[in-house]
Amino acid sequence: MSGYNYLKNAGKVLCIGRNYAAHIAELNNAKPKQPFFFLKPSSSILKQGEGSILIPKGVNVHYEVELALVIGKTLQNLNPETFTDKDAIDAIEGYALSIDLTARNVQDEAKKKGLPWSIGKGFDTFLPISPFIPKSKIPNHYNVELFLDVNGVSRQKDLTSLMIFPIHKILSHMSSIMTLEKGDIILTGTPKGVGSIVPGDKVTAGLAIDGVEIQEGHLQFD
Amino acid sequence: MSGYNYLKNAGKVLCIGRNYAAHIAELNNAKPKQPFFFLKPSSSILKQGEGSILIPKGVNVHYEVELALVIGKTLQNLNPETFTDKDAIDAIEGYALSIDLTARNVQDEAKKKGLPWSIGKGFDTFLPISPFIPKSKIPNHYNVELFLDVNGVSRQKDLTSLMIFPIHKILSHMSSIMTLEKGDIILTGTPKGVGSIVPGDKVTAGLAIDGVEIQEGHLQFD
Ligand SMILES: [Mg+2]
Ligand SMILES: [Mg+2]
Numbered sequence: 443m444s445g446y447n448y449l450k451n452a453g454k455v456l457c458i459g460r461n462y463a464a465h466i467a468e469l470n471n472a473k474p475k476q477p478f479f480f481l482k483p484s485s486s487i488l489k490q491g492e493g494s495i496l497i498p499k500g501v502n503v504h505y506e507v508e509l510a511l512v513i514g515k516t517l518q519n520l521n522p523e524t525f526t527d528k529d530a531i532d533a534i535e536g537y538a539l540s541i542d543l544t545a546r547n548v549q550d551e552a553k554k555k556g557l558p559w560s561i562g563k564g565f566d567t568f569l570p571i572s573p574f575i576p577k578s579k580i581p582n583h584y585n586v587e588l589f590l591d592v593n594g595v596s597r598q599k600d601l602t603s604l605m606i607f608p609i610h611k612i613l614s615h616m617s618s619i620m621t622l623e624k625g626d627i628i629l630t631g632t633p634k635g636v637g638s639i640v641p642g643d644k645v646t647a648g649l650a651i652d653g654v655e656i657q658e659g660h661l662q663f664d
Numbered sequence: 665m666s667g668y669n670y671l672k673n674a675g676k677v678l679c680i681g682r683n684y685a686a687h688i689a690e691l692n693n694a695k696p697k698q699p700f701f702f703l704k705p706s707s708s709i710l711k712q713g714e715g716s717i718l719i720p721k722g723v724n725v726h727y728e729v730e731l732a733l734v735i736g737k738t739l740q741n742l743n744p745e746t747f748t749d750k751d752a753i754d755a756i757e758g759y760a761l762s763i764d765l766t767a768r769n770v771q772d773e774a775k776k777k778g779l780p781w782s783i784g785k786g787f788d789t790f791l792p793i794s795p796f797i798p799k800s801k802i803p804n805h806y807n808v809e810l811f812l813d814v815n816g817v818s819r820q821k822d823l824t825s826l827m828i829f830p831i832h833k834i835l836s837h838m839s840s841i842m843t844l845e846k847g848d849i850i851l852t853g854t855p856k857g858v859g860s861i862v863p864g865d866k867v868t869a870g871l872a873i874d875g876v877e878i879q880e881g882h883l884q885f886d
């Protein structure tokens with residue numbers, strides 16, 4: 443599998459919220475006892491080179507850089523006691539670099555009113571995502587540095603080792619609620635440093651291992 | 665298009681909340697000024713004859729019978745001032761009868777905490793849906809009686825003419841947020857009478873025009 447072929451099988455996109463402590467603190471959110479998650483529509487996917495991020499009128503768009511998992515096989519009702527990190531790696535087909543763009547003012551309003559997040563998370567172009575990254579490029583998915591720059595200024599830069607809920611716990615929890623299918627995409631949460639972008643901003647994001655960037659994961663939008 | 669082929673193109677499933685006044689009243693919800701909506705995952709789809717509705721442990725499952733639209737072409741940034749009911753009919757490929765099953769206690773908790781609805785709406789089997797209903801079978805989509813019985817007792821039975829936001833307004837609003845694509849499924853909200861089901865309950869649902877049931881839309885699960 444290479445390039446963007448993997449998206450043809452993306453039956454659903456699930457995103458973990460609040461999985462990095464410093465990001466929870468910066469938005470004054472409560473720390474969840476269990477991982478919680480939401481869906482993004484496939485119509486929000488923006489491939490590298492396909493166009494620009496669209497900022498809807500009246501919307502405060504926040505970037506959130508995240509490691510994405512591409513599911514490799516059906517996962518259903520996994521036992522959280524026995525499903526290990528090694529099992530998770532076996533169940534993952536590969537990775538991608540993603541930006542969970544969020545209409546923060548729309549989401550804040552929804553949270554206040556107890557309404558769904560789908561609108562605030564689901565505008566067109568709100569899911570910039572990289573080509574497929576083979577598993578061989580990421581020997582340890584907790585030793586990945588995620589970074590995002592706006593207009594050349596570093597805004598997010600943290601290691602995936604800071605995740606609160608590890609990947610195998612995310613997968614076993616999700617699988618107890620909805621079956622994960624081959625091709626599904628899982629976004630694993632964003633580290634601290636989220637903030638707004640406005641039309642004309644140049645957004646660059648990527649991931650690196652021991653200081654060396656993985657080229658497949660490079661995103662740039664302006 | 666016949667049977668369940670239409671689901672192969674279902675890129676996303678969008679559901680309108682609170683679109684019938686008497687249902688808003690029965691749950692003590694606020695009446696929305698604009699239509700709001702949420703996503704259900706394709707993994708929650710349950711076809712007629714494919715198996716039973718699963719009631720997860722500790723979950724209070726509510727039925728919500730709804731008219732579903734199958735989108736026939738790309739709809740993007742429609743002008744709400746000029747997009748008419750006739751345009752909506754042109755844009756619809758056909759219909760289906762659906763049940764928007766909802767983990768009411770999970771949803772209530774999410775609403776209280778300002779969390780997403782995806783979990784409460786997205787368990788496996790939480791979207792029973794009928795085979796495709798051709799447009800020719802529904803000459804007027806506001807003259808459709810939706811009904812749902814539990815163990816032979818009538819629980820929901822109302823006309824689609826009671827919708828607060830008409831179908832063309834739903835489509836133009838949604839299209840301003842996310843592009844609607846051929847094959848997408850839109851659930852248009854539930855009338856009053858929602859309530860719980862427990863394992864072993866027999867759920868029958870369907871739709872009728874002038875007292876005559878449309879056979880393609882008949883659902884029965886036990
Ligand atoms: Mg996020
Ligand atoms: Mg599927």
Ligand SMILES: [Mg+2]
Binds near residue numbers: 679680681764854
């Ligand atoms: Mg509903």
